[in-house]
Amino acid sequence: MxxxxxxxxxxxxxxxxxxxxxxxxxxxxxxxxxxxxxxxxxxxxxxxxxxxxxxxxxxxxxxxxxxxxxxxxxxxxxxxxxxxxxxxxxxxxxxxxxxxxxxxxxxxxxxxxxxxxxxxxxxxxxxxxxxxxxxxxxxxxxxxxxxxxxxxxxxxxxxxxxxxxxxxxxxxxxxxxxxxGHYFPSQPDPCKHCSDCAWKDGCDQIWESQDHLCRIANIRKTQIKKLKDNDINTVTELVELDDNYNIKKLSSRIFQKIKKQATLQKHKEKTGKSVTELLPLEGGRGFNRLPVPDSGDLFFDMEGDPLYSDGLEYLFGVYYRSDGEDFKAFWGHNHEEEKAAFERVMLFFGEHLQKFPNAHIYHYNHYEVTALKRLSSRYGVCEDEVDDFLRRGTLVDLYKVVREGI
Structure with missing residues (x-):
């Protein structure tokens, strides 16, 4: 399995x-x-x-x-x-x-x-x-x-x-x-089970020693196979290829993207210094996802405990610019407090956005959006407000901006 x-x-x-x-x-x-x-x-x-x-x-x-x-x-x-x-x-x-x-x-x-x-x-x-x-x-x-x-x-x-x-x-x-039959694999291959596998650290050491292609960020298994089918077996071998090298069944655009990522990682490996490069702008992607900045913009993060009975969102944190405090924390140590904290943070959002109608709520990855929808459904409160945020594009995912822009 x-x-x-x-x-x-x-x-x-x-x-x-x-x-x-x-x-x-x-x-x-x-x-x-x-x-x-x-x-x-x-x-x-x-x-x-x-x-x-x-x-x-x-x-x-x-x-x-x-x-x-x-x-x-x-x-x-x-x-x-x-x-x-x-x-x-x-x-x-x-x-x-x-x-x-x-x-x-x-x-x-x-x-x-x-x-x-x-x-x-x-x-x-x-x-x-x-x-x-x-x-x-x-x-x-x-x-x-x-x-x-x-x-x-x-x-x-x-x-x-x-x-x-x-x-x-x-x-x-x-x-x-x-x-x-003793059909034992001689070495590990990356798979969907790696993230929660007890043997992951050992596998990572093997892949590092082999300069394995799987160490390239965001590379797919199908792309690794195509590279290996062309006798390219390590990150170093990939980096040393000419930019115009032809990989069968792999588009030039994808090849350039993978090679560039590998080159940047090798630079960090050799010098200890991180280098970032901006990707070409595309309509509706990367930095084009960012709305016009507003003095009332909010930066939102949530923390949850998946081991708590039925899950618990115990912290709603909001950073913003103001003359006084710049960070608000809404805590919930049980489900009753979670509901109250959810309602309070949604009330804060609503009142703040009335003062700053062009402001947005920035978050990183989908966790916050998923959690807000789940809480509004679980408790039957703030459903219209969450729906309004989603329809108006009030919530901005910075993870997508970074992933598509750098």
Whole structure:
């Protein structure tokens, strides 16, 4: 499903051939939040008087799997930290929940339930739960008809196992063949999973040592392939090409753009000094996106906590020119305060723009616009004001200006 190189690294860890990289600070925070979410659900079961068998964390995976099987055969209501094993597969489900569907165990069976910080189920979640369902079936003689997820906002969502089962089997067979055939990649290739991959730092070191073309900012995989098809394999080789060099299936304009970016990066690498060059002006792009400056222009930034239950926009910051204070901060430490802060900042915008009707609100990238639309929809307030900002072009994205202009 994902990156073959990362898959190989994970397999090497499972075989004891290497250690997994230490968690980054961000990963550690997410892991802690995930464990807290899981423990909160566990406590809610106990508070309701549900009988929970907790599988000990000591012992081998096989020993823990035997304890899990024994608990299932005894008909425990809930099995926590269940170890599920069927060679060569092993999985650790957060919870197994007893239900009334008959199975080889008796007049009952189990389905898996996992706690997740995300608010919606993802494809990865479906595959993970499908693996658990497959392993549960090896014990109770039938597939669970469903699995469940407790999402980050506390909602319990059902996932029907037949939806992803056959895709899971295909993915399972692919992985087994990959391991059995030793089709291990000799080096990593950049992919969409890189940004949140545990192996990213190691891959970056490899690409840096190889002077890999992927290190050129904003280059696409298809463009890298076209360059390599023309025997251009490093950034240095690209930079040393004549400006009029012909690359098959790559337009001269795109080639010049990639080569110029590579040249600027190489200059920084050699001298330690950054160099910027302005791109040719185009209608409605780059610096042509900028409106006429106004003394009342506002510069707006937001900060959010994605790990807070259902997300939280905790800071709305606005910088502006004035005789007094130049920065306003609107804080929200919970959802009630978030709503109030949103309404206050929107009121400030409205009153300020009445005084400065030609002013604009500048932000960087789409986060602020997306968050304002989400908050107005969630709380049912300021919807007309947000819509008015969007229609009138009051909000100006400086990221687009920079990306298209430099």
């Amino acid at each position: 994902g990156c073959k190189y990362a898959c190989f690294q994970d397999w090497s860890v499972s075989m004891g051939k290497q250690k997994r990289p230490a968690l980054s600070a961000e990963e550690a925070v997410i892991t802690e939040a995930g464990l807290k979410h899981e423990k909160k659900y566990l406590q809610s079961l106990k508070d309701r008087g549900v009988g929970v068998f907790e599988v000990p964390q000591q012992g081998t995976a096989e020993e823990r799997a035997e304890l899990t099987k024994a608990a299932m055969r005894k008909g425990k209501e809930v099995v926590y930290q269940a170890a599920l094993y069927s060679h060569p597969w092993i999985g650790f489900a957060d919870f197994l929940i007893k239900c009334d569907e008959p199975s080889d165990l008796g007049d009952y069976s189990y389905y898996p339930l996992d706690t997740k910080l995300k608010k919606t189920a993802t494809a990865d979640h479906l595959i993970q739960l499908s693996l658990y369902a497959y392993l549960i079936a090896q014990v109770q003689g039938k597939m669970p008809s469903e699995a469940r997820i407790i999402t980050g906002d506390g909602a319990e969502k059902a996932v029907y196992t037949n939806i992803a089962h056959y895709y899971f089997l295909e993915a399972k067979n692919r992985l087994e063949n990959f391991i059995a």
